[in-house]
Amino acid sequence: MVNRKLRSAAMAVSAAALSISLAACGSSGPAGSGTSGDSASMWGLTGGNQPVLQKSVDAWNSAHPDESIKLDFFANDAYKTKVRTAVGAGQGPTFIYGWGGGVLKSYVDAGQVADLTDFVKQNPDVTSRYLPAVLKNGEINGKTYALPNNNVQPVVLYFNKDVFAKIGAQPPKTWDELMALVPKFKAAGVAPFSLGGQSKWPDLMWLEYLVERIGGPETFANIAANKPNAWSDPAVADALTKIQQLVDAGGFINGFSSVAADSNADQALLYTGKAAMVLQGGWIYQGMKKDAADFVKNGKLGYTTFPTVSGGKGDPANVVGNPSNFWSISSKATDSQKKAALEYVKSGMFTEADTQALIASGAVPVINGIDSKLAASPDKDFLTYVYGMAKNAPSFTLSWDQALSPAQGDAMLSNLDQIFLKKITPEQFVTTMNATIGK
Structure with missing residues (x-):
């Protein structure tokens, strides 16, 4: 039930x-x-x-x-x-x-x-x-x-079936498979992932799922419960490191920090074939159904769960979102x-x-x-x-930015933006966020 x-x-x-x-x-x-x-x-x-x-x-x-x-x-x-x-x-x-x-x-x-x-x-x-x-x-x-x-509104990994067919690939089931797809899509002239980085909150979906897959839901439950130094859980730094490795590999569309989710620009990159995948909420299906009716109606839109991470504690069936x-x-x-x-x-x-x-x-x-x-x-x-x-x-x-207090949520989104832009290290992120506990 x-x-x-x-x-x-x-x-x-x-x-x-x-x-x-x-x-x-x-x-x-x-x-x-x-x-x-x-x-x-x-x-x-x-x-x-x-x-x-x-x-x-x-x-x-x-x-x-x-x-x-x-x-x-x-x-x-x-x-x-x-x-x-x-x-x-x-x-x-x-x-x-x-x-x-x-x-x-x-x-x-x-x-x-x-x-x-x-x-x-x-x-x-x-x-x-x-x-x-x-x-x-x-x-x-x-x-x-x-x-x-x-x-x-669970968060879903959407993909463009035509773009995947172009390189003969299947949607990734593991993080290693995801990383292996990055150079293949880049060689085909397609961005592996779209990302509405200007809006910041789409960045959070990556951290949420990676922490969940690596450490399980207990990691964030401890953070939300304001347990001292809860952000120091190894799953958090591991997730942030993986995000920066994906950035270094060219996993996101060029100029992702200027792409706005409010204008549906991130999903447009998917259905126009400029990006192979996008990690977004279940709500964007409504936008694509309206703005890209043929893409949706003709079965070109694929969707799947977020990949597993080797050695992770999280159940692959666990979801994040609203x-x-x-x-x-x-x-x-x-x-x-x-x-x-x-x-x-x-x-x-x-x-x-x-x-x-x-x-x-x-x-x-x-x-x-x-x-x-x-x-x-x-x-x-x-x-x-x-x-x-x-x-x-x-x-x-x-979604963490809603589960946490407004002050913590704002600090988290601001510092996560800096992680994606490679302006701070995972260790700096963890230290900063530990200081927000209880605020």
């Missing part, structure tokens, strides 16, 4: 709360001031789920003009900065979009999000619709502060805004139309009873693969 198998950051981050985070492009004011009258305000992310959320809110507003919601979208990177600043000032939107983990915990500690525990107890139909392990990612110290709002995104409700919202928000959460989300729209977009909703719907989708191969990745994973670790 998914309850045991879909162990999200709640397991991998046993002593740390789970967190939520998103990004998109637009503008809106604080909980009340950026809305029309006393409408509840909602900030969402541009990209794959944008049309689904827009239709959901439009349908809600049409049926509930007295409990309307004003929705604005922001690009991922811009959103993360904007929402943390707004929430920190007590001026966040009514609906706070996130990932759970350490970021959510920081909001809870600051008293910026509403306790939803009584709400979920009084509305068992709300909680029963979710995959149980995903639902737990919105809990902090046994209380509910956030509820899942979209789809399960169990889902979540809605929290601002504690600073007016009573009428809170009421509208809770009513939407109760009956406006995951309607039959919403669920079908998510699946049609190329996403797997985080709710029960969708197996037959996935099987009936034109994208059933990918959707059932991703669903299987998630529900069969012994451990599903939440």
Whole structure:
């Protein structure tokens, strides 16, 4: 059952709360001031789920003009900065979009999000619709502060089947096989990997999976639990060393530090054949389905799990990524805004139309009873693969930048960027990050 198998950051981050985070492009004011009258305000992310959320809110507003919601979208990177600043000032939107983990915990500690525990107890139909392990990612110290709002998002290794066929290769199952492919693709004039390095967070997927494969989920669980010198686990330095060896070998597209993930430039390099592979979240399938329909529809897109590492402790079935995104409700919202928000959460989300729209977009909703719907989708191969990745994973670790506190997450992304650029050593990274523990 998914309850045991879909162990999200709640397991991998046993002593740390789970967190939520998103990004998109637009503008809106604080909980009340950026809305029309006393409408509840909602900030969402541009990209794959944008049309689904827009239709959901439009349908809600049409049926509930007295409990309307004003929705604005922001690009991922811009959103993360904007929402943390707004929430920190007590001026966040009514609906706070996130990932759970350490970021959510920081909001809870600051008293910026509403306790939803009584709400979920009084509305068992709300909680029963979710995959149980995903639902737990919105809990902090046994209380509910956030509820899942979209789809399960493991990180996937995507590849261009035509490019692989060009050199007669198969997707790598081990790290050694991955490294052996690098010179072959370079000789064929193709970058082995695309990478949205300008955005920094795509770099993290490499560190997350390598540490997981080498040391197992316990390595990061200790880091998230703020154990002294947890970053000194040998798995971390080994993973960082492997990343720099891949950089030295020319494994990433030239100029990767200027490639932006927010504009989908990294995935475009894959489907245009300029790069053979990209390590990215399950969410980019939606973008490729829209922007490269023929590439996806004609079976040129391949996908697989991250390779194993010789001698590693991690289970090859373990995954990293985002169990889902979540809605929290601002504690600073007016009573009428809170009421509208809770009513939407109760009956406006995951309607039959919403669920079908998510699946049609190329996403797997985080709710029960969708197996037959996935099987009936034109994208059933990918959707059932991703669903299987998630529900069969012994451990599903939440993206580290969300699982950690905001200060730690920022320091980690900044220093990891320096690792990819070869400006610091693994030892320097470890020392710097050990100094952030507890902050």
